[in-house]
Amino acid sequence: MEKKYFNPFDLIDEQTEDVDIWKYLALHHELTELPNRRMLHMSMDGYLKMAKENGTSLAVVIIDLDKFKKINDIFGHFTGDALLIDVASRLTALSVYGIHAFHMSGDEFVLLIEQADELDGKLKLLKEIFDKPFYVENKQMPIGASIGISLFPKHSLDAGELLEYADRAMYKAKSSIENRCKFYEDA
Template sequence: MKFCFSDFGKEKMDAPVQADPLEILKHTLTQAFILTVLDDEGKVIDLNGNFVNTFNYTLHDLYLQDYWKLYSSYHADRFLEEIWTVVQKGEQWSGELCHRTRKEELIWLSSTIIPVRDNGKAPSRMLVVSTNISKHKEMEKWQHLACHHELTNLPNRRMLDQVMESSVATAQRKRSQLAVLYMDIDRFKTINDTHGHAVGDLVLKEVSSRLVRVLSLPNYVFHVSGDEFVLIIEDMGKLEVLVQAMMELFSKPFTVNQLQIKVSASIGMSIYPDHSTDLSRLVEYADVAMYDVKGRSGTNFRKYSPSSCLPDATFENE
């Protein structure tokens, strides 16, 4: 006996039959969720009205079609294979899936795929229970863009203020220090003027990648403006090693579009609470220290000091 979502609500005059557990579950969920039933090969054999309203496909359009026809190409094939491996073992899978509607719109679903067994050990059908989370994902996207640099995807100045507040609070509680490093790429305008802004953008991306590899904590590397970066270092025991690594990351030319481009940087540093306990002052003092060595040959570093303009270190590009 075949049951469809459209059967729900109709009175049955037939003799009582044993309730199908899948039909009971479908009946309970059909009003609130996007429901899809797949056979053991992952082909669509039933769906509900919420599915039709979301994807603009009817059961006639998709009947015995592979469910992954809705695949948006957002996920890697291996990801989908892993899902299918889980459910074929009879295990439930839950997660987020990006699908494409008949109108080529992307839809994000929070989905649970429930294997259903009849008499055999292997699942004979799969019930996909989903909710549309596209609005939530869009909000997440805009929140991410508001707090990250659009080119390098690093946290931006807005995030710097939030993380600084948290890091200083931690340092106060532990009665410890933290370092704020301000870094500016030397003669970056010349790179843009000589090679074009597209090459300049690629240089910025490579600088950000190298900084993240040095610090190993992406959330503590901030892209605050065009060619300026700020780093927060809480582990003062590693400060000297990290500063040296930052300077050396410019020792090798940057290969961009088959061009070999020498890049150097000026780096300034302030220390909490030695130089200030005020968040904005710490960034300001690191910026002042950076400008004290700006324009010198090679990559230069200086710790903030009101009375000294001499660099603490210089690293010449080879």
């Protein structure tokens, strides 16, 4: 019979793995696995510092899904969850364009868009995401998005203010019939 030995380093490896899992869970949305609100607040100053050092701009974009509550009420939370996962997947695909997605909560997402001087083209990509139909279990979901945008350094140099201004613009877009995307100065 082969002798077994206790190796205390195995415990350290297990604990390190547990810590890594807990860190990940603390910084990512449990459903969509996008970075969450905490990670956004931890990251935003770094993105702003990088934009300042590079002499570029940064767009803060808040997206609120239209009719999401209605979808949950009619089709159920499983369908709503599947829809959120699909939205998150589409937003994540934009990362190759310097567009970083965060899941704030519920049906609200935030994008940090680097090189905001190229914003028109990047917003076109975002528009295409919501122009393309969403399906869950072969049913088309009637989802849209209200989008608010603030710009660094044009509107503010402060991370908190940029989020607040994008949020105000998003609520203005939500109440607008003709334009579901508003910049802070339009709000």
